[in-house]
Each structure stands twice: as structure tokens, then as C-alpha cells.
Amino acid sequence: MEEQLEETPVVVADLFKKMESTVTAYGLGAVKVHRRVDGTAFFPGGIGLWRGLEPHGDAPPNFPRRPIMVLGHNFDKVAGLEASCVRGVEVMGGATWLILRRYLETAKVDKLDCFFTNVFVGLQPVKSPGKVIADTEYFEQCRAFLHLQIARIKPRLVATLGIPAEKQYLLSGCRTPYVPLFHPMYPFTLGRNSEKCAAIVAREAAKLRKALDALTT
Numbered sequence: 001m002e003e004q005l006e007e008t009p010v011v012v013a014d015l016f017k018k019m020e021s022t023v024t025a026y027g028l029g030a031v032k033v034h035r036r037v038d039g040t041a042f043f044p045g046g047i048g049l050w051r052g053l054e055p056h057g058d059a060p061p062n063f064p065r066r067p068i069m070v071l072g073h074n075f076d077k078v079a080g081l082e083a084s085c086v087r088g089v090e091v092m093g094g095a096t097w098l099i100l101r102r103y104l105e106t107a108k109v110d111k112l113d114c115f116f117t118n119v120f121v122g123l124q125p126v127k128s129p130g131k132v133i134a135d136t137e138y139f140e141q142c143r144a145f146l147h148l149q150i151a152r153i154k155p156r157l158v159a160t161l162g163i164p165a166e167k168q169y170l171l172s173g174c175r176t177p178y179v180p181l182f183h184p185m186y187p188f189t190l191g192r193n194s195e196k197c198a199a200i201v202a203r204e205a206a207k208l209r210k211a212l213d214a215l216t217t
Helices: 008-022 078-087 095-106 135-153 163-172 187-188 195-215
Strands: 068-072 114-118 157-159 179-180
Touching: 008 068, 008 135, 068 135, 095 187, 095 195, 135 163, 157 163, 157 187, 163 179, 179 195, 187 195
Parallel strands: 068 114, 068 157, 157 179
Antiparallel strands: none
């Protein structure tokens, strides 16, 4: 019998509840996410799902069955979350979303078939990029929560964005097939319209497509 789709609000509420009880060791530098963007945004800054045809569209009523989990680094800095909340959406023209959307479109992956989340669920206090400053307990709790996310979401594939996300995924001991991709920030820094950027997008998209096709062969 085919598995029935769950309501998106139910799944997201459950994820937030699990996160609240699992990740408690904020401090040193990592800051707890205290608000959510009412639009397309990576979890936990948003619901982790694409909002219809446009970022401000309606949230899908049902959570996708066995989605692709796109696993980023961390949501943003504190001021970045506040700005996104005022705007009502993450900056879709920023480096991460701009290049990530090109990865997905080139690989012929539907954004509605993805769940966008982060390996570190805390905010950076001052600047978004860079190493998250926290103690060992925080990192262990984030990996434990990643286990809970995967158990709840049941993704068919995890696409890690960047070396830190891949490293934390491997340390978590999760067994879902994964494909490591360059964090979109890297090709963006080479020039969003440059030949080098286009070549990296094509290569990373091909890796993603190959990993997905391998699941069905």
C-alpha cells in the first residue's frame, strides 16, 4: 500500500519540537534561531520547502515523499535572519540561492521535491560565512538532530553543500546515500556569469543527476 503523504505543518512542527529538545548547548558563538521567515528559506529559518512557483507562494500542503535533502552549513547571521523576516523571504538573488537554483535546474531537479536544511541549526552572531564557534556538545547535538531529521523526513538522497556540511554528515553516521557538492558560494566568487562558474555548475549538476539516477538503476 502506498505511503500516505503527511501534512507539511505537522512535519515542520514536529521537526521544530525535536530541534528544541535536542539542540540546547548554544553559546560561545552559535545563536539560537528565534524567528522564522514567512517564505522560502532553509530550515530552521523557514520551513525548508520551496513556496510554490515563487518564493512568496503558498507552502505545499503535503510534505514531499522521500525528498532530496539539500544540506547547507548554517542559516545566516543574526541580522540576516531579522532582515529576511522583514523582507518575508531569504535573499533569492544571493550567492547561495542563485547558484543552488542553477544546480537544481541544470540537473532537472524540481525545487518542490527538495527539503532545504542546515547541518548547524544556530545563527552566526556577526557574519554569515566562516567557522561556527561553539563547543563540542553543540556540534554533537546538531549531528544528533540531523539523525532525527533524516529519520523523520526519510530523504532518498542527501546533497551536502561544502566541506563542513559533508564532514558533519559523515561524522553523524547517517547511512542515507549522499553526494558532495561545492557550496554555491565558491562558484559565485569566480563570477556568477563567468565561464569558470558555468563549468562548475555544469559539473556539480551532473554529479547530482548521476547520484539520483543511480538510485533507480
